[in-house]
Amino acid sequence: FDTSAPETVDPSSVPQPKDDFQEELVIRPLHSGDIYASFQFRTVWETDFMRGNKVSHYRLFPKSLGQVISKFSVRELHISFTQGYWRTMQWGQPFQPSPPGAELWVWFQDSAECKVYAAGCVDGTWKELTNVLSGIFCASLNFIDSTNTVQPSASFKPLGIGNETDHRFLRYATLPREIVCTENLTPWKKLLPCGSKAGLAVLLKSEKLFHSSFHSQAVHIRPVCQDWQCKTTSWELRQTLNVVFDLHNSAQGKREWSLFKMFSRTLTEACPLASSSKIYIDITDNPQGEQFEVSPATPLLSQAVVLGDRRTFSVYDLTQQITFGTVRSLNLLIRWKSSEGDMLRPLLHAERYVAGYGLQTGEIHTLMYNNHPYRSFPVLLLDSVPWYLRLYIHTLTVTSKGKDNKPSYIHYQPSKDRLRPHLLEMLVQLPPNSVTEVTVQFERALLKWTEYTPDPNHGFYVGSSVISSLVPSIVAMDTNSTRERPLFSSFFPCKEESSYFVRVYTEPLLVNLPTPDFSMPYNVICLTCTVVAVGYGSLYNLLTRSFQIEEPSPGLAKRIANIIRKMRGVPPL
């Protein structure tokens, strides 16, 4: 029983819905000398927004989001804003992957009103929802419309409880052009119970967060089980923020990091509303402290299997006063001893580019690398391409190791001009240690002149492809498994650990479309064309018509004279 909670009302008279807030920060020193900091703030609330349940009393859960959930009958909502591209080859897998720009995917409730005309009803709700979210997050989400929304059939499954997987209730959209900056961070921070006043959130200073190589912030809302029996649901709000600081830019090439250097702040307290507040430092690569040293040292260690790899973390519990030591402030310091910075070979990574030259056609190449030495695994590839790149789907080829690789599942929805994008989903088996190349040719459409963006010569964006897969885990790959575990436990690979879910986003594409010169010469060309078109008619007339001189009809006297002359056999006048 928590005595410190300032409860004045008798808890038995008003059944107060229980809510709980946790915050944590994971710091992972990266192979390349950069450093990765990942914040997670989790609010769980034992309430039910569904079935017309009016919820009006909010404590930790942000009211703005709660109202959105109940108004638009949202079952799950995932939104991320990312500035930069996650460099898998240098940094490994992120904890929460996200594509550059903004990404939004929402599962809607199969509600009573939307039973009959599900698609149209959901579309309307989706439109409203994006506009509302646009206001909440100060982002251009209102640019999401039918031309960039798709309904993936397999790639995005609900992450919360519930087994409704009818993809008519799913909407997915990305805005690869979205720029993420302070104006998006501030409303995101306001959703936190402590704001940026206390706890880990004091570290979130925009001048440092945006002086980094990668910045990503996200909000995930989903229903979760209240207890192990799962009779009632709670709502979980997870706010995550990932940032990578660069060795060369932020640390001037010195392999030494501290909280102060990263965030220009140190920690003095946990958020008073948080039930748990922890900092984890990934020390897996550093079991004996030969790679780097961490100070202050902590006796607390924690082990977890993260992304198929068994990792060891040092834990700092901010709710304990001892963590802050005598100076009453925590400034973690990580100092490298060696400097190794080779490229990684992540088990799964992907890249994408546009091939060809000229402004008529082109080819999109998607390369997927499986670096596993002996296991093949299937991946789901999702491609959403705007309508103005007309995909020639008959040119779709999938090759691995020089051989044709036939996808076992293809879901293709052709585009409609100005209405909806192409959607291509494929289930492809990646052979071990191979590169699989997916190519498809396209033609660049001519837009109407009002459809061009204000900067047409910048090019048009094509959102990232999404590759979702269950990747065989490194733990299962570990052949030297006799190290820690007893022999009897290690013959069959353990099921939970044998594979893990990974989502990889490729880079977005920038494609140039044929663009008229919108300046003065363009007008000149229009004018000249008009003149030529008018002139051509007359000239053609002149060239094709044969001219003959027609005598004016002769007078009566002349006609009579001619008749007489004709009778006489003399040529007429």
Added chain:
Amino acid sequence: MGLLSDPNRRRALISLLTRLNSPICVVCYMAGVAWFMGLAFEPFTLRTYMSENAMGSTMVEERFPAGERALTTGREFSAHKKKAGGMPVDWLVKTMQARGLEVFTQRFSRKLPFPDENKERYMVKGTNVYGILRAPRAPRTEALVLSAPCTPGDSNNQAVGLLLGLAQYFRNQIYWAKDIIFLVNEHDLIGMQAWLEGYHHTNTTGMDWSPLQGRGGSIQAALSLELSSDVITSMDLVLEGLNGQLPNLDLANLFYAFCQKIGVLCTIQGKLQRNDWDSVSGYSHSVQTMMLMVMKQASGRPWGDHGLFLRYHIEAASIKGINSFRQYKTDVTTIGRLLEGMYRKLNNLLERLHQSYFFYLMPSLSHFVSIGYYMPAFGLLAVILLLRALDLWVQLVSSPGVLSVLTPLVISHLTGVALYTLPIQFQEMAVEQFPVSETEAVVLTAIGYNVFLFIYIGWRVLKLVAVLYLAVLLGCTALINFSLGFILALTLVPVAAFVTPHVPKVLSAFILVILSPACTLLFSVFFFQELQELPVSFQEGWLLYLSVISQGILDHFLYGSLVYPLIALLVYPCWLLFWNILFWK
């Protein structure tokens, strides 16, 4: 139009045109040449100005400090290059990685159609090394390229050193919005071709290359750096690319603006700018500069490593450091600052360079002639052909039989096809049977095709067809490559205008040969050498001429230059038609 639909007036107009045809033609020709020569006169040209707003008013500071260290790196590179006997791949990879770049390599190989004697290569194998500076918080959609060639011998070591120095300096800056690719290419253009084809995954010339592992999205602009000495006196800008394509004028403006700002002497075509435009020597200086540009553009060759980028719609230029005997010297730190400034401005670009001109001639670095000003010069020459065609049409009494002209057309084109294919086919045979070098064999087989054709049809019909054919051909050429079209028009239009079966045979035949495309090229070689102030004797000129032809053929097969097929397949048959008219019986 009323003028033309009234038969009387029309007849009057036509009779005027046919009566005064020859004088009008002569006047047009003179006017065309005069117009062209007037283009270099400074009051008639426009001053260059920065059109792109993103590069114009924004201020950047240049702070590159590490020129000396770059030179040291260059010397290290040179030592490793000597040790490796080519591209020191491992050393470059390690050095670039130490500077915080993502480094990748690309292997390529190419068998030339025949040995290149200028550069002494036949089987070419090499490796390109490139490092990508990933811009912070950028989604890998845009990139800039800085390249330096790895040339055998002692040249361009400083360029590679400066490239690595800039890479190190750029890596520590936070302001980059576009990835920057630092490329060291081996075997100059062949390596560059392999890299560009790999980057865009195209294969236009049948080269073997290994696929690229890392990319930075669509390349917005590229600069190729050539630097062979520790200090320089001036920087030279090279713009002419493959098939006479030019980068956007704003790239030249950017270079000029930064040279002015930093105080580096800058030249174009190796010629400094002069202020005395009103004097004869000043005018002739700008004529020389412009003529050099015209000759280079007409040749259709890439005049630097940048030349191949233009096909991919990437604005690119080469910057060469020149060390001559002037007092005033510029050190590498200053060149580094110049490049830093240019890249920072290119980094600020929101759109591709598109604001300024793509078709221009430059009589000096600060003045340019746009397409609207130089096209009339060509138009005046082309109108001669139309006037002659009109004259012939009026003279033609019976309706022309189309079939009758088909035979000479087909035969002359077959000759053209033979000229296009046989040099490569027969050079092996020629080398085996005669003690001539390969280049000479190629060229001699090419020249040996000046056969005479005698076909008996109405010469007027044939000439009408030939004149119209030439008009279309030159018109299309001039639209793509003005310089080539203009030079061809300058020599072929008089021939086309005045050749008939009734002129003195021997003299006309001599003139016809003198004004043939082959002789035009020979004169151009001498003229070009003269313009560059490197006059050659006839013997040297002849050798140079042979090598120019073989280079042209090589450019076609290696990089896809279109000048050789254009001359062989279209211009030469056209010239043969006129030869045919002369010997009509």
